[in-house]
Amino acid sequence: MTAATATTTDIFRPALHYSAGSTWLNDPNGLIHHDGVYHLYYQNNPLDSVWGNLSWGHATSADLLTWTERPVAISCDEKEDIFSGSIVFDRHNTSGFGQDGTAPLVAIYTSAFKAASGLEGIQAQSLAYSLDGGYTWTKHTGNPVLNRNSAEFRDPKVIRYSGPSGDYWVMVAVEAKDFQVVLYKSHDLKSWEYLSTFGPANATGGVWECPDLFPLPLDGDPNNVQWVLIVNLNPGGPNLGSAGQYFVGDFDGTTFSSATTVTEGHQDSERLREYRWLDWGRDYYAAVSFADVPDNRKLTIAWMNNWEYANSIPTSPWRSPMSLVRELTLQTVDGEAHLIQQPAGDWAALDAPVANFSLPETAISQGTTILDGAAGTVQRIDVSWTPGTAEEFGVVVRGEGGQGTRIGVRPAEGTLVVDRRESGQTDFHETFASIDTAPIRLMDGHYKLTLFVDRCSVEVFAQGGQVTMTELIFPSPTSKDVSVYALGGSATINSLHISQYA
Missing domain, CATH: 2.60.120.560 (Exo-inulinase; domain 1)
Known part of the structure; x- marks a missing residue:
């Protein structure tokens, strides 16, 4: 359910999908299940219903269908806009942000720096932490923690990797205009070491954004785990405009290798429909997954809009809804591994x-x-x-x-x-x-x-x-x-x- 009820002057307000009460939203950020609550953060303009003043909005849910809008979580200021990113539960306090036995939630986000910062035009990765379960946040005084002196380095998704190579945090982010996913590792979320680069590959008709990396068992077999890399791009989708693609392969703790690459380097437009797409419609973008979901279920949500017309859709005073939450599994179809997506959420919790x-x-x-x-x-x-x-x-x-x-x-x-x-x-x-x-x-x-x-x-x-x-x-x-x-x-x-x- 959405944050408000439709009225005669708000005829498009969704009933089954989340929308902010009176402001703009786009990419989902910082998705996590923590202390029995699903947290949806998202790109938000708290001052208007068009893109700008980017901060992290916030909503919570117990059932993935009924959402409650919360106050803005991480606000832009005179030095930076708060672009996309992710949240981890630092249960062992590797970051040192925890206090009095309370382990922190740590947000890893892109600082889009303004003139007052002394880093104008740079996009770099920064941290904020929460000690009250994700409702209030404090920016790290040592930001940014990872700076490549790039204007297009953004959208960090951080996961915990445990495998033959060790036990550490892994960040996947993008060099958007180079069509590259760059991977780093860290033991404390503050100091980052370069691992590898993936791409360009398959769809490169627009900038790469909002990556995600996670393991899934193929056909439910825990002894046959494969890795999925999601890369959203804008434009360049299969039906024009914004879209999300994915690759299936292996991650050894350092390098992701794809078994489903159709085109090395830049895309062959004639093979566009051979690529793996999360969704073939016009309005499913920036899909990323929730962390720490019970039973290791892989749940995702996406921004339900398209950058071709996002600022123009006829909704008021809000603009843009989120998709339904989906559960992903990896199944063999015609001899190859494909993502299968089903609507998630406790539908029994809805009114009959x-x-x-x-x-x-x-x-x-x-x-x-x-x-x-x-x-x-x-x-x-x-x-x-x-x-x-x-x-x-x-x-x-x-x-x-x-x-x-x-x-x-x-x-x-x-x-x-x-x-x-x-x-x-x-x-x-x-x-x-x-x-x-x-x-x-x-x-x-x-x-x-x-x-x-x-x-x-x-x-x-x-x-x-x-x-x-x-x-x-x-x-x-x-x-x-x-x-x-x-x-x-x-x-x-x-x-x-x-x-x-x-």
């Missing part, structure tokens, strides 16, 4: 759906059929299809008259489609009206989609999370219809169920 709608097995012929009794603005839709002769079939959400957002499958092309050209307000930016596609493969003769429809977004989880697409939409509040359709022939709905949440 206000209504439910189900459709039994139904054949759909050429045309569009409105489902009576299925209308809504905040919904989870689970649908399974068997292809027939139709060139395309699918679901239209947030519809009214000829408008709506179309989510469909083109079996002959092996393509998943999200068409938001008639989704509502689209004229606020020339690139927003789009028809976006992703590859999809038939599984056991069926196509299965789970759709999360909110007041300003659609998140698509296809084929059990093998493919995801996330898209902002800005429909009229009266656009509530749900329809099914088939083009150029027929298809069969095996089952369809809708839970209405508002």
Whole structure:
């Protein structure tokens, strides 16, 4: 749930996704589970609803669905803006920031230095610490702790590595315009030693940002652990604009080696769709993972927007929501390791759906059929299809008259489609009206989609999370219809169920 409730003057305020009460937000930062609470920090302009004055906003949750906005955690000042970064629980007080037996949380963030700092134009890595569980923060007097005298060195993600090479902190950050992930190690979070560099590789159509590095067992086998490196980039995504890619390989404590590199060096634009994408939609960026999640689950969240039009979307007084939290697993698909993503969170903790709608097995012929009794603005839709002769079939959400957002499958092309050209307000930016596609493969003769429809977004989880697409939409509040359709022939709905949440 979001920080505030939608009103007639705030028609796009999401119900299932987090948004700041009255300000701008972008990249998630410092994600951690600590003392039974999930902490979401994020890039925030506490003074306006456009990018600027970057500080760390803060929200907390017990269930990953209902979020409470907290006061700004780490504020910009006359010397620095507070760019993206991460938080670790320094349980053994390696940093020395702990006091009276209390181990600190330590934030590692990018200082974007201003003129008053004497380092104007430099991006370097700095520390802040908290002794009250992440609610108040003190900047380290020795900042910055890692400075390469670079204007594009940012977004540190710090993890604890334990392996044959030792036991120490590892930082992955980026030299954004060089398309490189740079790795460092430290024993105290203050002094850092260079390890290695990864990249350029695969997608390099825009600056590299917000990296992440973590191990996952392949197919649940603890004896076959592989490493995943996430690199977000802007622009250069598979459907234009901001996006996130990932590599699967090995990390030996010094060097990450990729087993899924398609293009060494700079990208081959003709091979763009061969790269591994976290999400194929237009609005899923800066995804990073939570630290210290129980049972070693790997949970991520992303900024639900696109830098092409981020400052222009028609929301007020807030701007930009976060995605749903996702759980990642690594599974073998067609003989190769791929990330599988599923919506996370304690859905049972939400209020019960206000209504439910189900459709039994139904054949759909050429045309569009409105489902009576299925209308809504905040919904989870689970649908399974068997292809027939139709060139395309699918679901239209947030519809009214000829408008709506179309989510469909083109079996002959092996393509998943999200068409938001008639989704509502689209004229606020020339690139927003789009028809976006992703590859999809038939599984056991069926196509299965789970759709999360909110007041300003659609998140698509296809084929059990093998493919995801996330898209902002800005429909009229009266656009509530749900329809099914088939083009150029027929298809069969095996089952369809809708839970209405508002």
